Amino acid sequence: MTDHEPVPAVAATAEEIATMEIRGAAAIADAAARALATQAEAIDVDDPEAFRASMRAAARTLHETRPTAVSLPNALRYVLQRMNGRTVDELRRGVTSASAAFVDQLDRAQEDLARVGANRLADGDTVMTHCHSTDALACIEEAVDQGKSISAVVKETRPRNQGHITAEQLRDAGVPVTLIVDSAARRYLDEVDHVLVGADSIAADGGVINKIGTSGLAVNARERGVPIMTAAQTIKLHPETLTGHTVEIEMRAEEEVIDPVVRDEIGEIAVENPAFDVTPPRYMDAIVTEHGQFPPESIVTLMRELFGEGAEEPWAEP
Numbered sequence: 560m561t562d563h564e565p566v567p568a569v570a571a572t573a574e575e576i577a578t579m580e581i582r583g584a585a586a587i588a589d590a591a592a593r594a595l596a597t598q599a600e601a602i603d604v605d606d607p608e609a610f611r612a613s614m615r616a617a618a619r620t621l622h623e624t625r626p627t628a629v630s631l632p633n634a635l636r637y638v639l640q641r642m643n644g645r646t647v648d649e650l651r652r653g654v655t656s657a658s659a660a661f662v663d664q665l666d667r668a669q670e671d672l673a674r675v676g677a678n679r680l681a682d683g684d685t686v687m688t689h690c691h692s693t694d695a696l697a698c699i700e701e702a703v704d705q706g707k708s709i710s711a712v713v714k715e716t717r718p719r720n721q722g723h724i725t726a727e728q729l730r731d732a733g734v735p736v737t738l739i740v741d742s743a744a745r746r747y748l749d750e751v752d753h754v755l756v757g758a759d760s761i762a763a764d765g766g767v768i769n770k771i772g773t774s775g776l777a778v779n780a781r782e783r784g785v786p787i788m789t790a791a792q793t794i795k796l797h798p799e800t801l802t803g804h805t806v807e808i809e810m811r812a813e814e815e816v817i818d819p820v821v822r823d824e825i826g827e828i829a830v831e832n833p834a835f836d837v838t839p840p841r842y843m844d845a846i847v848t849e850h851g852q853f854p855p856e857s858i859v860t861l862m863r864e865l866f867g868e869g870a871e872e873p874w875a876e877p
């Protein structure tokens with residue numbers, strides 16, 4: 560290992576994010592911020608520039624794992640922008656305290672947005688969910704804590720069935736759950752009062768990038784007159800989209816879609832596995848954040864306020 564390589568614990572976190580042992584935008588951001596603190600504590604160099612280079616290298620390794628969830632670069636940016644000082648000790652303290660502040664902020668943001676999201680839910684409501692979003696679940700759990708009786712229709716969310724995690728977590732929170740296959744969603748929309756999803760990224764035009772299937776669900780919800788909201792703390796806002804960049808949609812392995820043995824039996828077929836899609840703002844009723852709820856079209860105002868006009872890449876080689 561050279562001075563400029565991530566320490567093994569950081570490489571292990573990167574691997575866990577890439578293989579989705581750590582998954583979901585908030586959990587990825589949390590793990591990335593903690594990994595930078597681990598790197599800062601573990602590197603043993605005297606030269607401040609060598610320390611900085613090593614931190615940038617660790618951030619690049621983490622950054623390369625999954626392209627769609629902007630919480631990952633936003634976490635890296637938050638921590639590295641606070642790596643200030645002239646000595647290695649000062650730089651190290653800058654990183655570890657920024658990492659702790661970021662993690663703390665994540666938790667508080669989720670609690671704050673949960674109260675906003677819960678206000679949109681009424682006693683007796685049934686909510687349809689897609690994938691597994693801790694921000695979305697926090698809204699339902701807060702509504703339950705407020706004494707509202709909430710039921711859920713949970714889409715399984717092929718190919719990785721993150722809906723099973725959602726179903727389990729809601730059941731543990733005392734919410735009656737009905738699990739359905741993705742293709743049954745439209746049929747069940749007549750029985751629900753809200754659709755509630757999370758986000759991996761939110762673009763400056765109000766487009767919501769979330770688990771594949773969200774956009775089709777949103778179009779169906781609109782056709783059925785069911786309100787749909789995204790619960791997303793502001794680390795999901797994608798600052799690069801302010802300057803016209805689009806969000807890269809992660810393509811994942813074919814094996815997640817079809818077992819290689821079954822595929823061999825079927826014969827040569829093309830398989831594609833995009834992990835996320837974009838829901839245009841006109842199909843989303845509200846984006847719920849820790850700063851309140853916004854119509855998607857006005858999220859750009861909040862984005863400018865929080866991120867300015869663009870996004871630096873402090874992990875890049877100078």
Ligand SMILES: O=C(COP(=O)(O)O)[C@H](O)[C@H](O)COP(=O)(O)O
Pocket residue numbers: 582583584585586628689690691692693694695721756757758759769770790834
């Ligand atoms: O799309 C997913 C997870 O995708 P994957 O399973 O591919 O990571 C979640 O809805 C968002 O990440 C938000 O999650 P959270 O609200 O927990 O940040």
